[in-house]
Amino acid sequence: MPRRYDPDRRDRIVEAAVRVVGARGLGALSHRAVAAEADVPLGSTTYHFATLDDLLVEAVRRTAREWLDGLAAWERGLPAGAPLADAVVDLVAEALAGDRSRLELEYELYAAALRRPAVRPVAAACVEEMTAVLGRRTPDAAAARALCALLDGLLLQYLVSGRPFARAEVREAVARLVG
Amino acid sequence: MPRRYDPDRRDRIVEAAVRVVGARGLGALSHRAVAAEADVPLGSTTYHFATLDDLLVEAVRRTAREWLDGLAAWERGLPAGAPLADAVVDLVAEALAGDRSRLELEYELYAAALRRPAVRPVAAACVEEMTAVLGRRTPDAAAARALCALLDGLLLQYLVSGRPFARAEVREAVARLVG
Amino acid sequence: MPRRYDPDRRDRIVEAAVRVVGARGLGALSHRAVAAEADVPLGSTTYHFATLDDLLVEAVRRTAREWLDGLAAWERGLPAGAPLADAVVDLVAEALAGDRSRLELEYELYAAALRRPAVRPVAAACVEEMTAVLGRRTPDAAAARALCALLDGLLLQYLVSGRPFARAEVREAVARLVG
Amino acid sequence: MPRRYDPDRRDRIVEAAVRVVGARGLGALSHRAVAAEADVPLGSTTYHFATLDDLLVEAVRRTAREWLDGLAAWERGLPAGAPLADAVVDLVAEALAGDRSRLELEYELYAAALRRPAVRPVAAACVEEMTAVLGRRTPDAAAARALCALLDGLLLQYLVSGRPFARAEVREAVARLVG
DNA sequence: GATGAATGAGAATTCATTCAT
DNA sequence: TATGAATGAATTCTCATTCAT
Numbered sequence: 001m002p003r004r005y006d007p008d009r010r011d012r013i014v015e016a017a018v019r020v021v022g023a024r025g026l027g028a029l030s031h032r033a034v035a036a037e038a039d040v041p042l043g044s045t046t047y048h049f050a051t052l053d054d055l056l057v058e059a060v061r062r063t064a065r066e067w068l069d070g071l072a073a074w075e076r077g078l079p080a081g082a083p084l085a086d087a088v089v090d091l092v093a094e095a096l097a098g099d100r101s102r103l104e105l106e107y108e109l110y111a112a113a114l115r116r117p118a119v120r121p122v123a124a125a126c127v128e129e130m131t132a133v134l135g136r137r138t139p140d141a142a143a144a145r146a147l148c149a150l151l152d153g154l155l156l157q158y159l160v161s162g163r164p165f166a167r168a169e170v171r172e173a174v175a176r177l178v179g
Numbered sequence: 180m181p182r183r184y185d186p187d188r189r190d191r192i193v194e195a196a197v198r199v200v201g202a203r204g205l206g207a208l209s210h211r212a213v214a215a216e217a218d219v220p221l222g223s224t225t226y227h228f229a230t231l232d233d234l235l236v237e238a239v240r241r242t243a244r245e246w247l248d249g250l251a252a253w254e255r256g257l258p259a260g261a262p263l264a265d266a267v268v269d270l271v272a273e274a275l276a277g278d279r280s281r282l283e284l285e286y287e288l289y290a291a292a293l294r295r296p297a298v299r300p301v302a303a304a305c306v307e308e309m310t311a312v313l314g315r316r317t318p319d320a321a322a323a324r325a326l327c328a329l330l331d332g333l334l335l336q337y338l339v340s341g342r343p344f345a346r347a348e349v350r351e352a353v354a355r356l357v358g
Numbered sequence: 359m360p361r362r363y364d365p366d367r368r369d370r371i372v373e374a375a376v377r378v379v380g381a382r383g384l385g386a387l388s389h390r391a392v393a394a395e396a397d398v399p400l401g402s403t404t405y406h407f408a409t410l411d412d413l414l415v416e417a418v419r420r421t422a423r424e425w426l427d428g429l430a431a432w433e434r435g436l437p438a439g440a441p442l443a444d445a446v447v448d449l450v451a452e453a454l455a456g457d458r459s460r461l462e463l464e465y466e467l468y469a470a471a472l473r474r475p476a477v478r479p480v481a482a483a484c485v486e487e488m489t490a491v492l493g494r495r496t497p498d499a500a501a502a503r504a505l506c507a508l509l510d511g512l513l514l515q516y517l518v519s520g521r522p523f524a525r526a527e528v529r530e531a532v533a534r535l536v537g
Numbered sequence: 538m539p540r541r542y543d544p545d546r547r548d549r550i551v552e553a554a555v556r557v558v559g560a561r562g563l564g565a566l567s568h569r570a571v572a573a574e575a576d577v578p579l580g581s582t583t584y585h586f587a588t589l590d591d592l593l594v595e596a597v598r599r600t601a602r603e604w605l606d607g608l609a610a611w612e613r614g615l616p617a618g619a620p621l622a623d624a625v626v627d628l629v630a631e632a633l634a635g636d637r638s639r640l641e642l643e644y645e646l647y648a649a650a651l652r653r654p655a656v657r658p659v660a661a662a663c664v665e666e667m668t669a670v671l672g673r674r675t676p677d678a679a680a681a682r683a684l685c686a687l688l689d690g691l692l693l694q695y696l697v698s699g700r701p702f703a704r705a706e707v708r709e710a711v712a713r714l715v716g
Numbered sequence: 717g718a719t720g721a722a723t724g725a726g727a728a729t730t731c732a733t734t735c736a737t
Numbered sequence: 738t739a740t741g742a743a744t745g746a747a748t749t750c751t752c753a754t755t756c757a758t
Binding site: 468473485524534 | 641648665691696
């Protein structure tokens with residue numbers, strides 16, 4: 001028996017859960033799958049997370065955090081007077097170009113929130129924080145909310161439809177919205 | 180043994196699947212649940228739909244059809260020169276006011292499409308048709324796509340966040356986008 | 359509906375059953391698998407073969423027939439005074455060199471005979487006929503029976519163990535047995 | 538809920554599997570059948586043996602072991618200079634006289650090995666060990682292999698054909714082979 | 717605290733067979 | 738006669754959770 005004392009095992013379990021969900025979807029989250037991924041005994045996952053929902057919420061929280069941290073970094077990196085439309089287009093382009101499973105996970109999070117009360121606050125907070133970050137660059141909060149909605153909708157459509165990214169078109173739309 | 184001969188049994192199964200999915204989410208779709216809802220033996224659902232994916236796709240297709248038919252009806256009902264922004268705001272308000280499970284299902288459909296290849300074409304076609312319908316009232320296709328994205332994003336945010344519907348704000352955003 | 363009148367459909371079903379069993383083993387024999395392989399409706403297989411056992415026996419009979427026909431052809435092709443040991447070695451070598459699924463099927467037939475009364479007579483007749491064919495080249499019936507047993511045992515061992523064929527060794531054993 | 542704590546439950550499951558397979562054939566091996574025979578809940582068999590193949594292999598291994606132990610005991614019991622032919626005839630006679638299900642199982646094992654990769658090594662090792670045991674009484678390894686094949690073939694034929702055991706004939710054949 | 721074992725429910729599928737047409 | 742539909746039992750396997758150690 002290695003690893004009897006293992007202080008950040010709980011953390012490692014959450015990370016494993018994030019990987020499981022990222023790779024195979026929310027529906028694939030199970031104590032067993034996570035235990036295998038984290039290389040810990042099954043009993044360990046149920047010990048640290050009494051129900052599967054507890055683990056789900058933690059995984060979802062961490063996923064949202066990573067996404068939000070990325071967004072915040074993007075925002076901090078923008079030059080002071082940079083034209084927002086161009087920056088946003090870059091953000092979208094980058095999100096679509098990279099590993100899509102992170103992005104897909106974001107929408108699974110939203111979908112999960114619709115049915116599972118435990119997930120809902122996490123998703124709501126995520127939307128709120130996204131809006132707050134965008135709000136640092138928009139004239140007012142209403143514009144930030146609209147921009148956030150447009151971004152969410154655009155990314156979702158691109159993911160679903162598989163259409164190639166239409167840079168100019170997206171730029172135009174963003175520009176109209178936050179002008 | 181009552182119902183030995185039963186035409187349109189297949190249809191009743193699909194309808195039951197739509198009800199199951201609408202009431203308890205895509206994750207609750209199972210041969211068992213559908214059989215119980217349709218009041219047919221378990222074997223009957225697997226006879227008509229060899230795999231669960233077949234049934235899922237059929238249910239999802241029908242759900243999307245209902246949503247799209249509603250949208251088309253809304254569009255047909257608009258007066259010729261009606262201001263689009265107001266009409267769109269009404270549409271959103273109505274969607275949020277009524278039974279939300281139909282709407283929630285729409286987003287589960289999108290999320291499912293991200294992971295299940297079989298669902299993807301259905302979701303893609305749905306986005307396309309929504310855009311086409313909106314396109315009858317926008318200056319060009321690009322505006323329709325942007326509007327569609329905004330609508331999808333807005334509805335998603337309202338569903339997730341539970342914020343009260345801000346009529347003026349939404350109107351403003353739509354107006355900016357489609358002039 | 360094509361093919362309403364189809365006189366040798368029964369035959370085609372049996373052939374399909376042989377293919378199914380040859381490719382995936384006796385355990386994979388099912389009305390459905392055969393119907394798919396023969397490209398006939400499911401009801402057609404149950405119409406021509408009331409129970410699965412009927413179909414199994416027919417398939418097994420045909421398999422044995424093919425094997426026995428091959429054996430008989432080999433025997434007829436032997437020169438009058440040919441040394442038996444060499445001829446037998448060639449037979450074994452050829453059986454092991456070609457498509458092994460035919461051979462494997464032969465042993466599944468035997469195994470099936472041990473548990474299924476319906477198959478037993480077919481297997482027994484197969485052994486008997488093999489012995490009769492070999493008997494045309496051995497001094498007496500006892501030698502034929504022993505040779506048949508040795509062949510069956512050798513082929514089985516080679517199939518199971520995967521050892522390379524040891525020509526000289528087999529020749530020696532056969533020679534001792536049938537002089 | 539009686540038996541909540543039950544060490545060597547795993548062992549009892551394997552034993553039950555051996556009984557099921559012995560009584561009704563390899564084809565009758567199922568989680569359900571074994572669970573019933575071992576008087577444990579169904580979930581218990583799947584807990585200890587994740588797939589049916591795992592259980593099959595274990596059962597088959599144990600069956601082969603018993604057979605090989607019997608063979609080894611027979612060999613150890615032979616007087617030093619005993620004539621091999623007579624001893625072998627006794628062995629065959631005994632095998633055919635007793636409970637045949639053990640013997641039948643042996644051939645099902647071979648047949649299973651032909652189709653299931655997981656079983657193959659067990660069957661191959663069984664052949665090898667049989668040959669090794671016989672080799673202690675034969676002039677060389679080649680003779681042992683031939684004798685083993687003859688034995689396997691003979692027993693198979695007797696099982697399949699139901700012919701009465703012909704003592705003198707078998708003795709003659711063995712004598713020719715191992716001199 | 718921590719964990720291997722246990723369990724019962726439920727999952728998707730496959731299937732032989734029967735039956736109405 | 739031929740066949741699509743229907744059915745109910747059985748298949749393997751996964752799982753969240755509980756419990757004894």
